[in-house]
Amino acid sequence: MPRPQERNARAEDRVFNAILDAVLDHRLAPGTKLKERELAEIFGASRGAVRGALTRLGHSLLVELRPNRGAVIANPSSAETPDLFEARRVIESALMQRLARNITAKQIAELRAFVAEEQRAYDRGDRKAGQRLSIRFHKLVSEFAGNAALDRFMEHLICRTPLLALARTGRIAYCGAADHREVVEALAKRDAAAAVRRMTEHLANVERQLVREDQPEMPQTLAAVFSA
Amino acid sequence: MPRPQERNARAEDRVFNAILDAVLDHRLAPGTKLKERELAEIFGASRGAVRGALTRLGHSLLVELRPNRGAVIANPSSAETPDLFEARRVIESALMQRLARNITAKQIAELRAFVAEEQRAYDRGDRKAGQRLSIRFHKLVSEFAGNAALDRFMEHLICRTPLLALARTGRIAYCGAADHREVVEALAKRDAAAAVRRMTEHLANVERQLVREDQPEMPQTLAAVFSA
DNA sequence: TGTAGGCGGATTGTTGACAATCCTGGCTCG
DNA sequence: CGAGCCAGGATTGTCAACAATCCGCCTACA
Known part of the structure; x- marks a missing residue:
């Protein structure tokens, strides 16, 4: 019986690290949409955990967070x-x-x-x-x-x-x-x-x-x- | 009738900036406990908004986030x-x-x-x-x-x-x-x-x-x- | 035919209730 | 008399339903 708090504190990290690794390995192209529900399903996590991970990735400028429009892998300009x-x-x-x-x-x-x-x-x-x-x-x-x-x-x-x-x-x-x-x-x-x-x-x-x-x-x- | 989303997207910013200013002005001593319910009450915001602000401040190392034990103003060592x-x-x-x-x-x-x-x-x-x-x-x-x-x-x-x-x-x-x-x-x-x-x-x-x-x-x- | 306006579905944002955890104070037992 | 322990209360962490928003498409009209 996994304890919700501990299990999910790690769930957020799991999502965070998985996306981070995918970006570093070039397995996620810039502009790819990151849907909360989809990710939650894939990682067996709650939407809240996914949201937390995306927020952190956004703070690191690895994903772009567009209000009300979801998160995408950042697509930095050559400038x-x-x-x-x-x-x-x-x-x-x-x-x-x-x-x-x-x-x-x-x-x-x-x-x-x-x-x-x-x-x-x-x-x-x-x-x-x-x-x-x-x-x-x-x-x-x-x-x-x-x-x-x-x-x-x-x-x-x-x-x-x-x-x-x-x-x-x-x-x-x-x-x-x-x-x-x-x-x-x-x-x-x-x-x-x-x-x-x-x-x-x-x-x-x-x-x-x-x-x-x-x-x-x-x-x-x-x-x-x-x-x- | 304030629209929840917009009002609260700013609510998080309001809490964030208020705490940030208080720290910069030395109106909050290091080690001060930041209780979510209390802050939510003070700023008329939801606990979620306060949580978001604290998370951001934690990422900036201005507050220390201790799992299950709440957030306090960071108390950096002289090292x-x-x-x-x-x-x-x-x-x-x-x-x-x-x-x-x-x-x-x-x-x-x-x-x-x-x-x-x-x-x-x-x-x-x-x-x-x-x-x-x-x-x-x-x-x-x-x-x-x-x-x-x-x-x-x-x-x-x-x-x-x-x-x-x-x-x-x-x-x-x-x-x-x-x-x-x-x-x-x-x-x-x-x-x-x-x-x-x-x-x-x-x-x-x-x-x-x-x-x-x-x-x-x-x-x-x-x-x-x-x-x- | 091209454009403005507006539904419908999908997605994100928010909230409040519930579960888990931690701290405090007092109690018991050695 | 002190150490360990066990509720009780307070606080944080989580979730799932609800509300708001946006996008694409479809229609109506000039």
């Missing part, structure tokens, strides 16, 4: 790309400087092992797993830096990045284990300047992938469509 | 102070660099007028108003910088700062219009380095106020109390 990546460069540069000072040998070992696993995933052609590990690499770096406020913010930025990639290019952004390894090795040498440079370049690489493929985007105004 | 201020220095330095490049004459004028108003508030001894304007100064700067992602994060950091001040020192942190004016004048000259330096020093000044008065804090362990 957000520069802002997002500038924010990431700012924060992650700061993280690099912190880590170059404070990182422990154990953390270095853990990062190396992580990058190796990431590399193996890409090598065997498992892009989904590679992508997921690439995301978690940035989160791991953020946690190791040991600043809770920055880590919290990074979580938001990291989750939003793949969504933006999917909305713009229609496919997975390739993060790449090689870039990550260079960052880790710079940190291992406690070379703050090199770590910052490599992380910055890495982020610029990912961003460039997005804008380069940003051609087939929908025009913003009707005037632009018919001006030619 | 968070360095993290918070480091995050602010990182972000606001980036904002300064952006603004030194992009700020418009109109924005400069607006910032100058804002600082003048802030100064007048302090001059006439109205600390509450001065404090409120000091907070909004940082938010205004953040908005002018024009990066939505960073602005969003700044909002969280800015709201959390006075709470930390209250929890630690028991009184209002003095931000000071003079520091703000120097920042604005550096921006007016489009001197990025000077703007960054002044903002960084300003934040360091505020942080120093907090740690300097951090003596009468509760000891963390019983052992520490009785070791003497």
